Amino acid sequence: MSNRKAAVLVLLSSCIACASIAVFPQSAAATTVAKFLIKIDSSANNSEVAETIAGLSLRNCKVGQANQFGLDEIVAWMECNEVSDVSKAILDDIATTQNVKEINIFSIRVSP
Numbered sequence: 001m002s003n004r005k006a007a008v009l010v011l012l013s014s015c016i017a018c019a020s021i022a023v024f025p026q027s028a029a030a031t032t033v034a035k036f037l038i039k040i041d042s043s044a045n046n047s048e049v050a051e052t053i054a055g056l057s058l059r060n061c062k063v064g065q066a067n068q069f070g071l072d073e074i075v076a077w078m079e080c081n082e083v084s085d086v087s088k089a090i091l092d093d094i095a096t097t098q099n100v101k102e103i104n105i106f107s108i109r110v111s112p
Helices: 003-021 046-054 083-096
Strands: 031-040 062-072 071-082 100-111
Touching: 031 046, 031 062, 031 083, 046 062, 046 071, 062 083, 071 083, 083 100
Parallel strands: none
Antiparallel strands: 031 071, 031 100, 062 071
């Protein structure tokens, strides 16, 4: 496992652990919304990376928006069927997208 993927996993595990403390029992229609900041390579084209992330085909998740936030940052949110789907989508799909250097999750909301 690469250092980048390991760092994202540690951060994601911490966020999911915190989020799971406040989670109510979920029904079949429960959804999880995650908001995150993506740092990209400074030489990359922000709008192209944002379009790539917004267009990703994720299992059990859908990227709602991915927008340029700064010179080398993209802010995005996605909706997933379960909290565990968030980690899979971020580690398997978003973190491995070309020019993505770091992902910081700043909000996970679970709706019953």
